[in-house]
Amino acid sequence: MPSPRSADHPAVSPPQRDTVDALISQTQRLRGGLDAVRRDTVADLSGTDDAQLRWQRAVYELAVHQLDDLGRHLDQLREGLAADPPETDAETAAEAAAAVTAAVTAECAADGRGSSPSRVGSAEWNLLTDEVTWSDELCRIFGRHPGDGGLTLDELPSWVFSEDQPILTAMVTDCLVDGKPIDGEFRVVCVDGAVRTVHMAGEPVLDSDGSTAAMWAVLRDVSELRRGERAVRESRDTLRHQRRIARTERRLAVEVQEAVLPPWRGSLRLPARDGFPGAEPPDDGAALDLAAHYLPSESSARIGGDWYDALELPDGRTLLSVGGLTGHGVTATCGMAMLLGAVRGMAVAGIEPGPLMGRLNQLLAVSSQPALVGAVCGQYDPDTRTLLWAQAGHPAPLLFRDGTGRPLRSPEGVLLGATTGAAYAQAEERLEPGDLLVLHTGRLARDAEGATERLLALAPRLTAAHGAQECVRTVAEAFGDEPRANDACVLIARVTAARA
Incomplete structure (x- = not known):
């Protein structure tokens, strides 16, 4: 054997x-x-x-x-x-x-x-x-x-x-x-x-x-x-x-986001002046035609804290804001909800964009969830057709007029939450009928400068578009398939032409 x-x-x-x-x-x-x-x-x-x-x-x-x-x-x-x-x-x-x-x-x-x-x-x-x-x-x-x-x-x-x-x-x-x-x-x-x-x-x-x-x-x-x-x-x-926890957190983040972001779909006309007793009828020649769009990241799990907002204020002005928090998930969306509520509350109370940014920075300094926030906040006065705005470490709004576009000159302002006691300057821009403002969170492309250049290249199409909603569709087509690591928002406001 x-x-x-x-x-x-x-x-x-x-x-x-x-x-x-x-x-x-x-x-x-x-x-x-x-x-x-x-x-x-x-x-x-x-x-x-x-x-x-x-x-x-x-x-x-x-x-x-x-x-x-x-x-x-x-x-x-x-x-x-x-x-x-x-x-x-x-x-x-x-x-x-x-x-x-x-x-x-x-x-x-x-x-x-x-x-x-x-x-x-x-x-x-x-x-x-x-x-x-x-x-x-x-x-x-x-x-x-x-x-x-x-x-x-x-x-x-x-x-x-x-x-x-x-x-x-x-x-x-x-x-x-x-x-x-x-x-x-x-x-x-x-x-x-x-x-x-x-x-x-x-x-x-x-x-x-x-x-x-x-x-x-x-x-x-x-x-x-x-x-x-x-x-x-x-x-x-x-x-x-x-994975079960992640699915639950994502569902909660989406629900918070949907509950907080403006519910309007399609275009919106502000000021409407029908929400405040005693307000005068709007001047059709100075109203804003508004539309916005949310673009998700390439990973459905990375729900972030980006927001866009347009709100009619008691004095007839229109609040315009976009911004975004660092981070993802429920923490980021809840932080976004807190900040957006604070922006709305202070704007309704009559606080101008520069001081408003300073108080947001103070709010983040005492928050139990530290975060860095980039934001743009503007208030449009339909009587004078002027935009008063401030920014915190964020890309400037883009102004399109007569077939060309340019970024507005940015006032001083660091990221919210970066340092305590920061001061935020504000700038004023006079608009004309037919002007188009594009506010975005800087994450449409992988780098903010690239997104700005590509948006400016759309100037002929944007200025020729019939309304803000068509402009949003143009931007969505240009950036919809972009492999973004984070979500992004774009808000478009067009000054309506005066009636003959």
């Missing part, structure tokens, strides 16, 4: 791979080739010694187990890489993928001592002579010195976890009594206290009268593989939990 010690061998080194898909294909080809060789070889060995046939078959079965485990984990890795988790889950998703990779590596990669976490050994128990033969590698798996020899079938259960002893007993009984092959796993406690999971596969050795004369098996240390599987399950559960 060939020595079962020939089972001692390290796992092969992992092949070079460019992609997980290529490695999966290679594994499938190996699996198919193994099945074909196994059929041919077993047929060729039909007339040879039974022990040699048994050993050849055992080696094939072991290889099948290795390839099936590897294929299963590669599928899990591909599934994890194919998922598109929200950005808030990226770290957790990476941990899950790393756990699968670690399991595959532990199954395949040999260490520098010629053994690997998936070590393989062999054993034979002769029932006629009570002789026990263990390979050196199997002794090492159990933490035993090869000179101490192997464990008998009576001694082996005492090394096995009590919960797994029935599994071992059933496998041995089926093999010795019913002549069935062995295939199962159990955990053992080694001499050094280490716990290892062992996969055992084998079959009975029959004598001439058909009775069981011996039992032999190939045992594989799959501890690292099983630990990797547990890590995968735990990481997957964590990832699912994080």
